Amino acid sequence: MLEHGTNYWGTSPGDPIGTELAAIDSSFEKVLAADPLYWSAAQKKMVLAWLERYDARQAALRLRVLAVAGDLAEESGAKDASTWMRAELRVDKGAARAQIKLAAQVAKHDLVAAGLAAGEISQDKARVVTKTLADIEANPIATTEDLILAEKLLVDYATRLTAKELQVVGRRILAEIDPARFEDAEAKALLAEEERALQKTALRVWNNGDGTIGFDGVLPVSIGARFKTQVEAWAQPRKQRLVAKGAPLPPWERLMGQGFARLLETIDPDALPHHGGDATVVNVVISLEELRKELGTAMLGFDEVNGHTISAAEARKMACNATIIPWVLGSDGQVLDAGRSSRFFQPIQRKALRLQQKCCQAEGCDMPPEWCDAHHLTAWALGGKTDLKDGVLLCPHHHRLAHAPGYTHERLPDGTIRFTRRP
Numbered sequence: 475m476l477e478h479g480t481n482y483w484g485t486s487p488g489d490p491i492g493t494e495l496a497a498i499d500s501s502f503e504k505v506l507a508a509d510p511l512y513w514s515a516a517q518k519k520m521v522l523a524w525l526e527r528y529d530a531r532q533a534a535l536r537l538r539v540l541a542v543a544g545d546l547a548e549e550s551g552a553k554d555a556s557t558w559m560r561a562e563l564r565v566d567k568g569a570a571r572a573q574i575k576l577a578a579q580v581a582k583h584d585l586v587a588a589g590l591a592a593g594e595i596s597q598d599k600a601r602v603v604t605k606t607l608a609d610i611e612a613n614p615i616a617t618t619e620d621l622i623l624a625e626k627l628l629v630d631y632a633t634r635l636t637a638k639e640l641q642v643v644g645r646r647i648l649a650e651i652d653p654a655r656f657e658d659a660e661a662k663a664l665l666a667e668e669e670r671a672l673q674k675t676a677l678r679v680w681n682n683g684d685g686t687i688g689f690d691g692v693l694p695v696s697i698g699a700r701f702k703t704q705v706e707a708w709a710q711p712r713k714q715r716l717v718a719k720g721a722p723l724p725p726w727e728r729l730m731g732q733g734f735a736r737l738l739e740t741i742d743p744d745a746l747p748h749h750g751g752d753a754t755v756v757n758v759v760i761s762l763e764e765l766r767k768e769l770g771t772a773m774l775g776f777d778e779v780n781g782h783t784i785s786a787a788e789a790r791k792m793a794c795n796a797t798i799i800p801w802v803l804g805s806d807g808q809v810l811d812a813g814r815s816s817r818f819f820q821p822i823q824r825k826a827l828r829l830q831q832k833c834c835q836a837e838g839c840d841m842p843p844e845w846c847d848a849h850h851l852t853a854w855a856l857g858g859k860t861d862l863k864d865g866v867l868l869c870p871h872h873h874r875l876a877h878a879p880g881y882t883h884e885r886l887p888d889g890t891i892r893f894t895r896r897p
Contacts, residue, residue, distance in 0.1 A: 527593030533600070534590035540577035579604035585629045595632040602637050603628045606644035615659055616648060623651055668694060709733030711845050736870060739847070785879075824848055827867050834869040837890045841869035849873055851885065866891060 510518060543555040550558050556570035565573075576597070580587050586603050589595040595603070603625070610616045610624050624647050631643050648656040677691035693701060709729040716723055723729075827848055834841040846867040868876060868891070875881045875893050883893045 526596070530590050530593040530596050533597035534580075534587065536573070537577040537580050537590070537597075537600075538587070540574050541581040543574070576601055576604065579608065583607060583625055585625050589629050589632060595629065596637065598637040599632040599635075599640055602640045602644060603632060606641075606647065610648065613648070613659075615655065620648060620651055624648065627651070668696075671695065704737055705730055705733045707733070708736040711842075715841065732870075739870075823862060823865065826862055827865055830862075831867045831889070833867070834872060835866045835889060835891050836868060836872035836875075837886065837892045839869055839872060843867050845869060847873045849876055 505521075510521075513521070540555060543558075546555040546558040547553065550561070552558065554571070554574055556565075556567045556574060559565040559570040559573075560567050563570075580590065580600055583604060586595070586600050586607075590597070590600050606628060607621060607625055610621050616624075627647060627650065628640070628644060632640055635643065648659075671694035674692050675694060675697075677689065679687060679689045682688050709726075709732065713723060713729055828843040831843065833839070833843055834846050846869050849866050849868045851864050851866055866885075872891070872893065876883055876891075880896055881893050882896060883891050886892055
C-alpha cells in the first residue's frame with residue numbers, strides 16, 4: 475500500500491518531477507488503451523518513429539540519473555547503484571553495472587549526451603560511440619583534437635547509420651581524420667589483432683549423453699567467415715526448398731546445424747591428413763549378432779571410454795559417405811572380420827548418376843542431385859558394391875529413411891525408391 479499523499483515513485487503530488495512523470499504515465503495509458511489494429515499506416519509509422527525517439531530520450535534521462543546516483547549506493551552501503559537496482563527494480567547486476575558504466579562514459583561526451591536527449595541517436599549507438607572514443611583516448615598516437623573531431627563525426631554518422639554500421643565506421647574513424655598518420659597504425663593494429671586471434675583459436679567437443687555432440691569454439695575472422703559461408707551454402711537449399719513448397723521454416727539455428735552436418739558428411743576422406751601413414755578413418759566395432767539385427771547397435775570408436783554407441787543403421791549410413799573400418803566381433807570378442815575401407819562413389823560415378831537420375835530417387839522427391847548422397851542399395855556394410863548398378867541418389871532425409879529400421883524401401887520399375895513405414 476502507498477502512504478497517503480504519495481505516488482508510486484515515492485514523491486508527493488507537489489513534487490514537480492513526480493507530477494511530470496505522472497502526466498507522462500497518464501498520456502501513455504491513453505495511447506496503450508487504443509488498438510493498433512484500427513490505426514492507419516500513417517499512424518503506425520508515427521507511433522513507431524515516436525517510440526524510437528522516446529526510447530533514446532528516456533535512455534538519456536536514465537543515464538543522466540545513474541551518472542549521479544552515488545547517494546543510492548550510500549543508502550545501501552554498496553559499491554554502486556547496481557545493488558539498489560537489483561533489489562528495487564529487479565535488474566540483473568550485470569545489466570545494471572553496464573548501464574552505470576555507460577552513464578559514466580556518456581557524461582564525458584557532451585555531443586553524445588545531447589544526441590541521446592534529442593532522440594537523434596539510440597542507446598545502442600551511444601554505446602558504440604563511447605566505446606570507440608574510449609579506444610581513441612587509449613591510442614598513444616591520437617590527440618585531444620582527434621578525439622573532439624571523432625566525436626563530432628561519429629555523432630553525425632549515428633543519425634544516418636545503424637549501430638552495426640556505425641561500429642564498422644568507428645574502426646576507421648581515425649584514418650578518416652588523418653589518413654597519413656593513422657593508416658599505417660591501423661594496418662599494424664590489424665596485424666596484431668590477427669595474431670591475437672590465432673592465439674585465441676580454440677575448439678571444445680563433448681558428449682551430451684543424449685545422442686548429440688556439443689561443441690563451441692573461437693576462430694579468427696578470416697577462417698570463421700569461410701566456415702560460416704560454407705555452412706550457409708548447405709543450409710540455404712533446405713530453406714529454399716521449404717519456401718518453395720510453402721512449408722513452415724524451422725529455426726535458422728537448426729538449418730545451420732543440419733548444414734554443418736552435411737558439410738562434414740561430404741568431406742572426401744582421401745583429402746584428409748594421414749595418421750601413421752594411413753588416411754584418417756572412423757572405426758566402428760559391431761558384433762556379428764548386432765550386424766544381423768535391424769535394431770542393432772555399434773560402437774563408434776574402439777571402446778566405450780573413447781567412443782560412442784550408435785545404431786547399426788547409422789553405421790550402415792556412414793558407410794555410404796565416410797571412410798570407415800568395420801570390426802566385426804564374434805561372441806567371445808574375437809575379430810571375425812576387419813572390413814575393407816569403404817569409399818565414396820568416385821567423381822566420375824557421381825557424374826554418371828547425376829546424368830541418369832537428375833534428382834533424389836525417392837518417390838515424389840525432386841531434391842536436385844547436387845544436394846543428394848550416393849547411396850548403396852545393398853548396404854556397403856552388408857557386402858554392397860560401389861558401382862552404378864547399386865548406386866542411387868537420395869536426399870539427406872530419404873537417405874536417413876533408407877537406413878532407418880522403421881521403414882522399408884523398394885525400387886520401382888521406373889527406378890524410383892518407394893519408402894513404406896513398417897507396420
